[in-house]
Structure formats: structure tokens, C-alpha cells
Amino acid sequence: MDDSLTISPPKERCASCFTEIVTDDVFCTNCGYPLKGTEDEQRKFIGENEVTGIYYKEYYDKVRKAGNSLYYLAGFALLGAIISFFMKQDDPNVLAYTLPSLILAVLFLVLGGYSRKKPLACIVSGLVLYLIVQILLIIDNPVNIASGIIIKIVIIGYLINGIKSALELEKFKKEHNLKD
Ligand SMILES: [Zn+2]
Known part of the structure; x- marks a missing residue:
């Protein structure tokens, strides 16, 4: 599900702020990096924005990892759907057991995909x-509260960290006047 698995050609990213860019752009629409500028212009720009760039990348990486955890949740849900399908395949209500997990898997997959653009939401x-x-x-079933409690806490902790x-x-972008 990561970028490496998608069929579309790899997207180019701005060398300064790592925003996806369109190859025809002269300047990065996010940070103004001179995409078509001379090597000197580009180096000067990076130098002036070096500190900003390092912090931005640090936050961006954390948010990206949290976004990936949505893909893991999609995987868990899909696994749950497959397991319940095989356990209940002789039951006439097999879809009632399988479908909720399947829908959940799709929802987490969609959220994971959009988390690159709208991470917080x-x-x-x-x-x-x-x-x-x-x-x-x-x-x-109240017994469910205890089952896999450690995994649940890890998942919730991971997502809360991602929100942080x-x-x-967002705050960093606002302080440095960076657009989405
Ligand atoms: Zn940029």
C-alpha cells in the first residue's frame, strides 16, 4: 500500500520541502524553491531554509508514520474479515460477520491514502x-475489553502521537507561512 506499490509513476518531490511537484512548475508552489533555477540559486535557497527544512522533514516523517499505521489497521481489519469468513462460511449469515470488517478495512485504507494530504483530519x-x-x-461482549489490550493500547498511542x-x-506551517 506504500508509494512503492502504486502503479502510477513515482511522484517528484520538492528538494526543499518534500511537497509533491508538477514537473512544469518553475517554483515549488509550497515553499518557492526554484525548481528550474540554476544550481547556485537552488543551493542558496536551501541554505536560507536549511533549519526550516530539517524541522519540517522531522514533523513530516512522524506524520507519515502515523498515516502508515492507518494502513496497518486496514490490514488487521482485512485479516479479521478473512478469518470470520472461513470460520462462518457454512453460516447463512456469513456476510453479516464478514462485511463490517471489510468495510472497516476499506475505510482505513482510504484514510491512509488521504493522510498524506490531510494528515490531521x-x-x-x-x-x-x-x-x-x-x-x-x-x-x-464486555470480555472484549481485555482481549489484545496491549495491541490496542499501542495502536491508540501511535495514533495519538500522530495527531500530536x-x-x-500545522503550527510549524503557520509560523513559517507554508501552505498545504
Ligand atoms: Zn518546496
Whole structure:
């Protein structure tokens, strides 16, 4: 599900701020990096923005990792759908057991995909979605609260950290007048 698995050609990124760029652009639409400038102009720009670039990349990497955890959740949900399908395949209500996990897998996949563009909204949505499912499972059967509790805490912690990084990234962008 990562960039390496997509069929489209690899997207070019700005050497300064790592935003995806269109090859025809003369300047990066995000940070103004001279994409078609001379080597000197480009080096001068990077030098002036070196500190900004390092911090930006640090936040960006954290947010990216949190976005990837949405893909892992999609994988878990898909696995759950497959397991329940094989366990209940003789049951006439097999779809009632399989479909919710399948829908969940698709939702997490979509959120993971959009998290590159709207990290904060997608990671918050992913966390809310995950918590709703967990609450429904506990209502359905209170014993569920204990099952896989460590994995649940790790997932929730990871998503909360992602939200923190995404908030820092937003703040950083605002402070440095960087657009999305
Ligand atoms: Zn840029």
C-alpha cells in the first residue's frame, strides 16, 4: 500500500520541502524553491531554509508514520474479515460477520491514502473510527475489553502521537507561512 506499490509513476518531490511537484512548475508552489533555477540559486535557497527544512522533514516523517499505521489497521481489519469468513462460511449469515470488517478495512485504507494530504483530519478520523469499533465490541461482549489490550493500547498511542505530530506540523506551517 506504500508509494512503492502504486502503479502510477513515482511522484517528484520538492528538494526543499518534500511537497509533491508538477514537473512544469518553475517554483515549488509550497515553499518557492526554484525548481528550474540554476544550481547556485537552488543551493542558496536551501541554505536560507536549511533549519526550516530539517524541522519540517522531522514533523513530516512522524506524520507519515502515523498515516502508515492507518494502513496497518486496514490490514488487521482485512485479516479479521478473512478469518470470520472461513470460520462462518457454512453460516447463512456469513456476510453479516464478514462485511463490517471489510468495510472497516476499506475505510482505513482510504484514510491512509488521504493522510498524506490531510494528515490531521485523517488520523483523528482513524482514531475515532477505531475507538467506536472497540466500544461496540465491548458493548457486544464486555470480555472484549481485555482481549489484545496491549495491541490496542499501542495502536491508540501511535495514533495519538500522530495527531500530536500533525498538530505540530500545522503550527510549524503557520509560523513559517507554508501552505498545504
Ligand atoms: Zn518546496
